[in-house]
Amino acid sequence: MTVAKPSSRTLARAAALLARGRLVAFPTETVYGLGAAADDARAVLALYAAKGRPRFNPLIAHVADVAAARRLVRFDARAEILAKAFWPGPLTLVLPRAAGGAVCALARANLDTLGVRVPDHAVALALLRRFGRAIVAPSANRSGRLSPTTAQAVQFGLGARVDLVVEGGPCRVGLESTIVDLSTAQATLLREGGIAHAAIEALIGKLAQSGSAIKAPGMLASHYAPRARLRLDAKDARSGEAYLGFGALPKLANDIPALSLSPTRDLAQAAHNLFGYLQTLDRAHVQCIAVAPIPATGLGAAIRDRLARAAAPR
Numbered sequence: 001m002t003v004a005k006p007s008s009r010t011l012a013r014a015a016a017l018l019a020r021g022r023l024v025a026f027p028t029e030t031v032y033g034l035g036a037a038a039d040d041a042r043a044v045l046a047l048y049a050a051k052g053r054p055r056f057n058p059l060i061a062h063v064a065d066v067a068a069a070r071r072l073v074r075f076d077a078r079a080e081i082l083a084k085a086f087w088p089g090p091l092t093l094v095l096p097r098a099a100g101g102a103v104c105a106l107a108r109a110n111l112d113t114l115g116v117r118v119p120d121h122a123v124a125l126a127l128l129r130r131f132g133r134a135i136v137a138p139s140a141n142r143s144g145r146l147s148p149t150t151a152q153a154v155q156f157g158l159g160a161r162v163d164l165v166v167e168g169g170p171c172r173v174g175l176e177s178t179i180v181d182l183s184t185a186q187a188t189l190l191r192e193g194g195i196a197h198a199a200i201e202a203l204i205g206k207l208a209q210s211g212s213a214i215k216a217p218g219m220l221a222s223h224y225a226p227r228a229r230l231r232l233d234a235k236d237a238r239s240g241e242a243y244l245g246f247g248a249l250p251k252l253a254n255d256i257p258a259l260s261l262s263p264t265r266d267l268a269q270a271a272h273n274l275f276g277y278l279q280t281l282d283r284a285h286v287q288c289i290a291v292a293p294i295p296a297t298g299l300g301a302a303i304r305d306r307l308a309r310a311a312a313p314r
């Protein structure tokens, strides 16, 4: 595996690898994605294998712009409004797939719907334009583990399973996209993420909460898991634990590794730091990471969602 700065030479190489059915990790504003050509079933199969991801779990197609999205899915009025407001950005729209759309059945888990988004990252967009086809890009980590927000974390988690990692610094948002299902009359929130659901509801009205949607890893009870156990809504840490705070850190014993997601209680900063800080504390080889209470407002809903899954029994 090679890690390379995003020069035009690197992007050319990345596009060539994708065209040959190989896997390329690249930065987006949410987390690093593990990319494969969306229309190449063999490449997509290799992607599921590299992640150890169950194949019933559909992938999100990343495209460079709305025009490219229209070739893959059928837009309705709600999709027009949301794409206009939030693309490029951390919002995935699930829509009926377009006849002749190029995403292979394996990537869609055989569904007649498809999740699409336009990422808000210069490197991701440059790669998409250069490649000229849709790229499926789930988070560049082994299924069930923490999502990577740096190239180093990709390297650490996937090693030789990925051919090339395009380096793009830390991801701005730090959480996966919000997913909204528009394939039915009632719009449904499938996953909390980088765009607060209230901002979406302000434009298209109340979202239903996904009840028994597709059982996908991001929706399984246990996901995003560090090696250590997690103890949530903790006001402090006991001996043998690490502490992940929010706001000023409480007084803790000297031997307790501790970080604050945001000393100023800024939820965007906390989201940005979440996966990286969990990884750092996990490397201290504690048995348990105690995590401060996070407010459920705005981006806090997505942060709490990831923490709950990371804490779930495995």
Ligand code: AMP
Pocket (backbone or CB within 6 Å): 057, 058, 059, 060, 094, 108, 111, 113, 114, 115, 137, 138, 139, 176, 177, 179, 181, 190, 191, 214, 216, 217, 218, 219
């Ligand atoms: P990620 O693992 O971040 O790549 O996100 C993929 C997630 O998007 C899946 O786990 C599903 O929850 C969701 N998703 C993708 N495509 C569809 C679809 N056609 N219908 C419903 N959910 C989908």
Ligand code: MG
Pocket (backbone or CB within 6 Å): 138, 139, 147, 218
């Ligand atoms: Mg993931």
